[in-house]
Amino acid sequence: MPPYxxxxxxxxxxxxxxxxxxxxxxxxxxxxxxANRLREWMRERARVCLIGEVTGVRIGAGPNVYFELRDADGxxxxxxxxTDFDRLGLHADELRDGVEVVAAGGPDFYPGxxxxxxRFAFRVQxxxxxxxxxxxxxxxxxxxxxxxxxLFEPQKELRRPLLPRRIGVVTAEGSAARRxxxxxxxxxxxxxxxxWGYAPVQDRRAAPAIAAAIRDLAAYARVDAIxxxxxxxxxxxxxxxxxxxxxxTVALTPVPVISAVGHDVDRTLxxxxxxxxxxxxxxxxxxxxxxxxxxxxxxxxxxxVDVHAAGRRAVVTRARELAxxxxxxxxxxxxxxxxxxxxxxxxxxxxxxxRATRVDYQRRIAAAVMGRKAEAARVDAARQAAGxxxxxxxxDRAARGVSERRAAWLARSGAALRxxxxxxxxxxxxxxxxxxxxxxxxxxxxxxxxxxxxxRLAGGTVPARxxxxxxxxxxxxxxxxxxxxxxxxxxxxxxxxxxAALKEEV
Amino acid sequence: MSTEAMTYESAVERLExxxxxxxxxxxxxxxxxxxxxxxxxLIEFAxxxxxxxxxxxxxxxxxxxxxxxxxxxxxxx
Numbered sequence: 001m002p003p004y005x006x007x008x009x010x011x012x013x014x015x016x017x018x019x020x021x022x023x024x025x026x027x028x029x030x031x032x033x034x035a036n037r038l039r040e041w042m043r044e045r046a047r048v049c050l051i052g053e054v055t056g057v058r059i060g061a062g063p064n065v066y067f068e069l070r071d072a073d074g075x076x077x078x079x080x081x082x083t084d085f086d087r088l089g090l091h092a093d094e095l096r097d098g099v100e101v102v103a104a105g106g107p108d109f110y111p112g113x114x115x116x117x118x119r120f121a122f123r124v125q126x127x128x129x130x131x132x133x134x135x136x137x138x139x140x141x142x143x144x145x146x147x148x149x150x151l152f153e154p155q156k157e158l159r160r161p162l163l164p165r166r167i168g169v170v171t172a173e174g175s176a177a178r179r180x181x182x183x184x185x186x187x188x189x190x191x192x193x194x195x196w197g198y199a200p201v202q203d204r205r206a207a208p209a210i211a212a213a214i215r216d217l218a219a220y221a222r223v224d225a226i227x228x229x230x231x232x233x234x235x236x237x238x239x240x241x242x243x244x245x246x247x248x249t250v251a252l253t254p255v256p257v258i259s260a261v262g263h264d265v266d267r268t269l270x271x272x273x274x275x276x277x278x279x280x281x282x283x284x285x286x287x288x289x290x291x292x293x294x295x296x297x298x299x300x301x302x303x304x305v306d307v308h309a310a311g312r313r314a315v316v317t318r319a320r321e322l323a324x325x326x327x328x329x330x331x332x333x334x335x336x337x338x339x340x341x342x343x344x345x346x347x348x349x350x351x352x353x354x355r356a357t358r359v360d361y362q363r364r365i366a367a368a369v370m371g372r373k374a375e376a377a378r379v380d381a382a383r384q385a386a387g388x389x390x391x392x393x394x395x396d397r398a399a400r401g402v403s404e405r406r407a408a409w410l411a412r413s414g415a416a417l418r419x420x421x422x423x424x425x426x427x428x429x430x431x432x433x434x435x436x437x438x439x440x441x442x443x444x445x446x447x448x449x450x451x452x453x454x455x456r457l458a459g460g461t462v463p464a465r466x467x468x469x470x471x472x473x474x475x476x477x478x479x480x481x482x483x484x485x486x487x488x489x490x491x492x493x494x495x496x497x498x499x500a501a502l503k504e505e506v
Numbered sequence: 507m508s509t510e511a512m513t514y515e516s517a518v519e520r521l522e523x524x525x526x527x528x529x530x531x532x533x534x535x536x537x538x539x540x541x542x543x544x545x546x547x548l549i550e551f552a553x554x555x556x557x558x559x560x561x562x563x564x565x566x567x568x569x570x571x572x573x574x575x576x577x578x579x580x581x582x583x
Contacts, residue, residue, distance in 0.1 A: 162515035165558055168568070185563070192559035197568040213568060220572055289559075290515075297556050303521055304549045310528035311542035318535050 035111030035118055042107040043123075049104045050076060050122065051130055051138070053204045053239070055097045059085070067095065069103060069122070070204050072245050078103055079121035088127055098203030100130035100236040135235045139242050142269055146244070151251035155275040158256040162290035164224030166193040168217035168255070170210050173198040177229045177260070177281040184285025189293040195221040200240075201230040207243030211250075218255045225288050226253070228270060229260035229281040241268035250274055260284030426458035433464070514555040517548045524548070 021027055052069030059065050065085045069076045080103075085095075095101070104126035112118035146152065167185075171177045173196070185194075197213030200206045210228060217226050228250075230238070240246070241261045250257050251273040259274035260281050271277035278284040418424060422432065433441040434454045441447045448466050455464040524545045527533055533541060 161513060162518075163513075163555055163559060165555075190559050191561060191563040193564040193566065195566045195568050195571060216568055216572055220575055221566075221568060293556055293560055296518075297553075297560070300549055300552055300556065303525060303545070306525050307521075307528065307542055307545035307549065310525070311538060314528070314533070314535055314538035314542075 032111065032113075035109065039109040039111050042109045045106050047104065047106045047125070049102055051100065051102045051134055052076070054095060054099050054101050055204050057095055057097060059095070065095075066121075069101070072207070072243055077119075077121045078105075078124050079108070079119075080105075080124040080127060084125060085127070090127070090129075094129065095127075098206075100135060100239055101127055102130050102134055103127050130236055135239060135242075139235075139269060142242065142244055142247070143272060146247060146251070146269065146273060151248060152272050154251050155253070155257055155273060158254070158275055160256045160258075160275060160290075161224045163293070163296075164192065164288060166195060166221065166223045167288050168195045168197055168213075168221050168223035168226040170197040170199055170213045170217070170226065170228045171230055171281070172201045175201070175230065177201075177231050180231075180281035181227065181229055181260075181285045184282035185289060187282070188286060188289040188291070189295075190285075190289040191293075195223055197221075197226075202233065202237050202240060204240075206240035207246040210240065211243075211246045214246075214249055214253055214257065218253050223255060226255050226257045227260060227281075227284045227288055228257060228274070229278075229284050230262070231281070232262045235268075238262050238268050241270040243269075246270060247273045258284050258287055423458065426456065429458075432456040434461070512548075512551055514552055517552045517555075521545055521548045521552070 050069055052071045052075075055068050055070055057065070057067040059082075063082050065080045065082055067078050067080075069078055103122065103124040105122055105124040108121055108123035110116075110119040110121070169178070169181060171181070178196075185191075195217060197217050199209035199213045201210070214226055214228065217223050228241070230241075238261055241259070247269045250259075250270055256275035257270075257273075258276045258278060259268070259270045260278040260283060261268050261270060267277075276287055278287050422430075426432065432455070433447055434456055435441055435446075435450050436452075436454075438454075441450055441453055447453060450466075452463070452465045455462045524541045528538060528541055528545075
């Protein structure tokens with residue numbers, strides 16, 4: 001591409017000096033003439049109106065007023081003759097940075113000189129502050145464009161927490177909007193964490209700064225909601241919030257953005273793309289915190305009471321119901337228990353009566369039986385006594401018989417014994433020889449050997465002595481004298497022992 | 507509903523459902539006790555959320571916060 005417009009090159013072509021040129025490029029041309037021709041060419045361009053934000057205003061003592069017009073897509077240096085500017089009747093402070101203006105004119109070029117630098121500028125011949133009509137027309141075009149792209153919906157699909165813990169706020173530091181927003185939060189009794197993203201809210205720097213703050217709040221601050229707010233103003237004052245780039249940023253932010261720019265009558269483009277549009281900063285605060293925290297605490301305490309009461313009521317009601325239902329069987333049991341106790345008492349009473357009756361009956365039976373047994377015993381005793389008497393009598397009789405028979409036997413035995421008694425023999429004149437020991441001397445030899453002996457006679461004993469020897473026959477006669485002298489009478493002793501034994505037996 | 511997924515509004519909404527159910531007197535004893543238990547948990551959660559935004563307003567500046575975060579972030583590489 002040639003470095004200058006084609007028309008300028010063609011005009012200068014004929015004037016090219018005959019000097020060495022660069023192959024493929026015409027010329028070389030004198031720069032001053034080229035610059036002048038370029039200015040002429042530019043001044044031949046069509047006159048147009050531009051709209052943009054004023055920045056870099058320089059109104060000095062020189063013949064020109066300089067400023068720039070900017071918008072999101074580009075900028076244009078502007079110059080206006082001071083005479084033209086003064087003719088407009090604008091106050092010096094009306095043309096200030098940040099205002100939207102409509103400038104009419106065309107491109108111009110100052111070719112400079114040997115000591116002055118060239119300068120391109122849009123030569124402004126007419127200038128007026130941008131009216132609502134101008135801005136609203138631009139706004140309408142942008143709104144249609146963003147709506148067509150569907151950028152109004154993403155934010156509205158995000159969930160906005162009723163009770164955010166952290167809120168990001170984009171506003172001007174020290175602004176009235178900041179105070180109003182804090183007042184709105186106080187009305188909600190919200191005392192969480194606020195992250196202030198301070199940014200200019202009215203000039204060409206506002207939109208990029210606001211967009212950057214929104215991006216940073218969403219990326220770093222872990223906020224639950226973002227509020228973008230500023231106070232009221234004209235549409236020109238609020239124009240930063242109609243910035244296309246800012247609105248696209250808001251639309252694509254993953255955190256819900258609440259806009260509160262201007263007042264009810266002002267509707268900027270950010271209001272369309274935001275999740276919620278509020279009329280004032282106070283309203284935005286109340287929208288960001290969806291509940292009155294103190295009222296919510298009271299409601300929560302009430303709910304806690306309700307839940308506790310409901311649980312208690314459920315238990316108590318059912319307990320009473322159960323108690324009511326259990327009363328019937330309990331009363332039934334009580335009736336049966338009472339009846340049972342009554343029966344038990346009656347049973348004990350009846351048992352007592354029956355026992356007494358039985359005792360009396362048994363006592364009477366026992367008395368009768370014992371009477372009969374006693375009578376029988378008496379009869380038996382009498383019978384046995386009688387038997388014993390009879391037996392005693394029999395024994396007496398037997399004893400007497402025995403005694404009599406023994407006495408008779410003794411009498412007979414005595415008589416027989418007395419027939420053999422030596423005393424009887426002695427009584428008939430016989431004598432009995434006895435030695436010194438009283439032993440009878442039965443043969444004559446014994447008498448001679450004894451020498452001295454006793455001679456027992458019927459009337460007593462007489463000492464004797466052997467004077468001569470005698471024949472053995474004489475000795476035999478002497479032996480017959482001794483014999484039964486001194487024997488007791490056995491019949492009497494036997495009778496006494498027998499009689500005593502018989503008495504003991506009876 | 508897990509605590510992680512729970513939000514204040516979801517907790518309050520569920521709590522209102524529970525109270526409406528309890529007030530209807532149609533819940534059985536077991537359901538009532540379960541609802542009461544769930545309700546108490548929800549109340550505790552919601553009270554915790556309210557307490558978190560009731561202790562005192564804390565104000566941070568975004569630019570300072572970013573600087574602090576950048577200072578805390580170790581350099582790459």
